[in-house]
Amino acid sequence: MEIIVCVKQVPDTTEVKIDPQTNTLIRQGVPSIVNPFDKNAVEEALQLKEKHGGRVTVISMGPPQAKDALKECIALGADEAILLSDRAFGGADTLATSHTLAAGIKKLGLFDVILCGKQAIDGDTAQVGPEIAEHLAIAQITYVSRLDIADGTVRAEREHEEGYEIIETRLPVLxxxxxxxxxxxxxxxxxxxxxxxKEITVWTAADIDVQPEQIGLKGSPTQVRRIFTPQQRVQGEIIQEDDARTAVKRLLTKLNQAKII
Structure with missing residues (x-):
């Protein structure tokens, strides 16, 4: 079984910094970690390999320092790692990112399963995985909490707000x-x-089938126009009285003064 895992190196959530000129995350010199949900994706890939045989390849798009994240995946048991790194990829939104990753996956060749974490903790969009599936024109199942693959059929338990649902599809799948x-x-x-x-293989924009207008800022229809800190809310007042009637009377008086009623 050929398994590909998409991973992302993300800034430590307590160290997120924004470039005021470009409105993008500053990654250079910022402590980074492997996206926690992607670690679950790597683990599931390794379990599939142990059960069905095959190879696990991890792929990421990011700056050169993202090699550290890929080396961590190799240490866990992945066989190969590919880093898509080029200044032309910088400033990409989810659409441009997914387009770049899909192009890298196409260059890798045949695959049975692509695994992703449900979302990255720095953006929390949960869009890149499904968009990759759309670019590759393959089936997708999101928010998977349990997985079984047998005879080319994928049976997954999908978690959502109201419970779970069981979905079946055929390989290949994301x-x-x-x-x-x-x-x-x-x-x-x-x-x-x-x-x-391990030497991490690095592919630039010239190594994959992408056009300049499809990647980075040029390929990103979503752009950050302004970043600001929300105004701090004024603390409310707790009315404490021994008698309920007195408390209600005070509350009504304050609501009237504020012209709420």
């Missing part, structure tokens, strides 16, 4: 997973040594 699907493993000493020796 699946975005939630945290409850598994518990990510820790890297082994052997895996860490392998990752330290």
């Amino acid at each position: 699946l975005s997973v939630v945290k409850s699907i598994n518990e990510p493993r820790y890297p082994s000493i052997k895996g860490t040594m392998k990752a330290n020796r």
Whole structure:
């Protein structure tokens, strides 16, 4: 089974900084981690490999420092890693990002399963995975909390606000997973040594089939126009009286004074 996992290196959520000129995240020099939901995707890929055999390839789009995230995935057990890195990719919204990742996946060749975390913690859009599936014209199941694949049929338990639903489809498929699907493993000493020796393959815009107007800021119909801190809300008042009637009378008086009633 050929399995591809899309991963993202994200800033530590307590260290997010915005470039005031471009309104994009500042990533250089900022402590970064592997997106937590993507770790669940990597774990599920490794479990599929252990059950069905095959290979796990991780792919990411980001600056050169994203190699660290890919090496962490290699340490966990992934076989290969590809980094899509080019200044031309900078400032991409979800559409341009998904287009770039889909082009990288096409260059990799045949695949059975693509796994993604349900969303990245820096953007929280949950859009890139489904958009990749659309670019590749394959089936997709989102928010997967349980998965079974047998004889080319995918049976997934999909989590949503009102409970769960069971969905079946055929391979190839893209699946975005939630945290409850598994518990990510820790890297082994052997895996860490392998990752330290591993040279991460880097592809630029010239290496994949994309046009300049499809990637980066040029390929992003969604743009941030302004970033601001919301005005702090004025603290309310708690009316405390021993007698309920007195408390209600005070409340009505204040509502009248505020011209609310």
